[in-house]
Amino acid sequence: MSKIIKFAMMGFALAFFAWGCSKEKPETDPNPKTAEAPADSLLNLDALIADTLSADSLARLEAERLEAERARLEEMINRLMTEDVYFDYDRSDLTENAKRLLAQVAEILVNETRFIVTVEGHTDARGTEDYNISLGARRSTVVRDFLVAYGVDAGRLMAVSYGKERPKVQGSDEAAYSKNRRAHFRVSIANNE
Amino acid sequence: MNKIKLLFVFAALMLAVPSFAAIDTIAVDVGISVFQTMPIGVVPFEEEGKIKWTSEAPHLILARDANLSGRFEAVPSDQFDLVLFSKKRARQYVTGNATKLSNGKIKLDCYLYAAETKDLLLGESYTVKPYDVRQAVHSFFDKVVYRLFGERGVATTKLAYVSKIDGTKQVVISDYDGFSRRQITRDSSINMMPVWQKNNKGLVYVNFRNQRPNLYAITFGGKETPLFTQFKQTFSPAVNPKTGELLFSVTDGGKTEIYRGDMKTGSAQKFLHLKSNQVSPSWSPFASEVLFTSDRGGSPQVYAVGKDGSDVRRITYMGHYNERASWSPEGDRIVYTSMDDGKMNIYTCALDGTDIIQLTSNAGNNEHPTWSPDGKLIAFASDRGGNYQIYIMRKDGSSVTRITSGTENTSPTWSWFFDEKK
Incomplete structure (x- = not known):
């Protein structure tokens, strides 16, 4: 579970980093905390929402992958135990x-x-x-x-x-x-x- | 007259023996048998005031003690009846007075009389709570045994055994006759193999709370101590009757070996240095020798060894599965469980493995024999009645009496004698 959250946060960070690059504003510190700065600007809201959505889907994909992995392990354990x-x-x-x-x-x-x-x-x-x-x-x-x-x-x-x-x-x-x-x-x- | 009859019986036995001799596992035991129990009259107590007995009236407890003891045969009578007692050759009888006291207690005056002369041979008085009547009557009965035989009786001894409670094996104790039962363990895994510590201070038993068998000591107040935690798997405990030292099996790397350990310090050393697996140790009455089971011959068989681990010798040869041997308190016989065609039965043999006597047959499985401390009786578990219950028989296999009921009861271990309180 904690892994999913971590990954989601990483997704955010990457998304904002990509956004910063596309605007050709040199971004020296690609840390999650810098994400707060652009969020102040209402002009960038649309882009922010779009990016958040894509991060969401990334996280969802990752969650699904983890879920599949968990199911695979569970099945294997069940098999071993039966x-x-x-x-x-x-x-x-x-x-x-x-x-x-x-x-x-x-x-x-x-x-x-x-x-x-x-x-x-x-x-x-x-x-x-x-x-x-x-x-x-x-x-x-x-x-x-x-x-x-x-x-x-x-x-x-x-x-x-x-x-x-x-x-x-x-x-x-x-x-x-x-x-x-x-x-x-x-x-x-x-x-x- | 008497002598002639005895002679006749003796002659009949002599005749009977040769015809059995060809079959190794059947013989006639001439130790105690129905011929040699002593008839004793049992007369109801005089009651002053209406007394409601919590379990049974005192004379019924006495009659049961007499019949279970392996020494007596109760001759019940509603009142003193010299004709009946003479006819049945009961030279003594027991009776008493019971008085209900204003404080709720009961005063029991218990008497042993000579039938012919009406001489008082023994008188004891007890003032007890209604629940403790059984204990008082048992105590009187053991005094009767001592008065007439000069030996300690087992009416005041107890059994520890395993009872399935809500689907879980728990260790319980009860009086030797199955009454006054008390649950000792509460853990919800598996509790098994109870044995009595020296002086009946508590029990040692096996518990599976760590998903493996481990030994624990427990007091009757419920205080538990893990034992010999330096080993991963420990079981098959046996208490040295003299020193309280423990012999037990340790499993490591697929090999099971007997260790000897001190419960207080927790230190333990390997007892035997054999290549084979060893389980079920049992001390001889004076702790000079030890019996155990080994598979060194390819099948489990009983062996004996000196207390220093030297001089191993094989005891059992008949059959392919002889296990859980235990030395009689009188020192002259060994009782063990043997499996044939998947059925367990109880046998005794002499110390050199000869003179095998089959005590149980054609009655389901019969296993886990344990000697009464006076060596007259054997308690064991049997599923002859459908599910496993505890039974008591005389050491010759006669007079089998079921003493438990309800859900499964197994693995009885008889206590040592309790020290008489003055």
Whole structure:
């Protein structure tokens, strides 16, 4: 949001700078504060309005671009957070399917360097709470190690375990179990500003 | 007469044993069983003035304590009935007087009599608020146990367990019989794996507020302290009954290992130096040895090790999933959970892993066994009734009694003995 405002202000400044040039008045200081001086003159009002409008549309364009970017990131995050990596019973090694999916995930993370990812390891409901936390930890670590090996900065990846505490699907049959034996991505965006 | 009957029973047992011997997981436990519980008469209290009991009348609490104790079998009777007591071989009976006092309190005079002679063996008087009647009666019952067995009873002990409250796992405590329940944790993430601190000063448990498992200590006043924050993920706490020291699992880089730590100073060192993952530590009664689960053999199995981390030896070999072992307070048996065909069941075995006895079967999942501090009983969680609830059984698997109801209750841990207040 603050970016949009900044850009809009820059738009104003540029517009007034351009206006100054067109009138062939030497303008030494193209600062936003100089914009106030010409505004005193009623004669220049029309031109000022026109320029403001164009700055407005520039800002709007920029806002749209940011909005599109935000939507793209959001979609990517949503995808990361819905695409779970599945495991076989009591196993923490990656299946071929899992590796294919993780390669795509890694591709995204290599490009989107602001993404910070927590890999959650989960298990199905069978077995004890204690053993399942250690099993979930192995799963999340295997996923994290794969992504690091692919080139994702290890500092942006954290591996944690929920054991059997947060099933995705309720039920005590293989259909539910197979959905719950998973590694899940939780994504946040690093604030660089 | 009596002796002949006992002989007969003994002969029947001897005959029965060989036929079971071929099946490793079934055997007959001759520790406590229905043959060896002591019948005890239970007679309603004489009431002076109309008394409204907040939960149950005292004699019903006593009968329940007797039947749950693993030591007695209650012989209820509306009044003293020597014929009935003799027939049922109840040599003693309990009863009392209850008086409602003008200040709203209740005076309980509790008596243990010899049935034949009507000699008074034990008399105790309590003046309590109506809500504390259960506590007073439990306290009297433990004195009866001490008078007749010379051992401490568990009627005054408590359980900590996990209860789903508004969809969130919370740690609660209650009397050992499921009454007088109190919620201990309030955090809205996940609260689990409660264990009792030394002297029942508070609990240690696992919480997920940081989106990962971490250990916390909590007092019964609700004061919380994060434990061992130098580690990212900690769970599986086990309190040393002698020193209060903690064993717990630490997960780092995909490997889970057992550490030994001091709750007060926060310092902790690696307890075992093994390549495998290790969870679920459990101290022996005198803290000289430790049980734990390791996947070093490719599947989770129970191992024992000296308290200095030396001399690791494998205990369980049968089956592919043996976990959460815990040492009986008497020191002679180990109880653990085993999974077969996706179903969890509770077993005990001798310290060398032999003499395996299956305590639960054909009744849903049965898991998270915990010994009563006198070693007579095992509390556990089972979904046999549709959803998970806490049950108590005798150490031979007999006399299974459900003690909780409502939404899911899991992961019971029995308290230590409470020090008697004089």
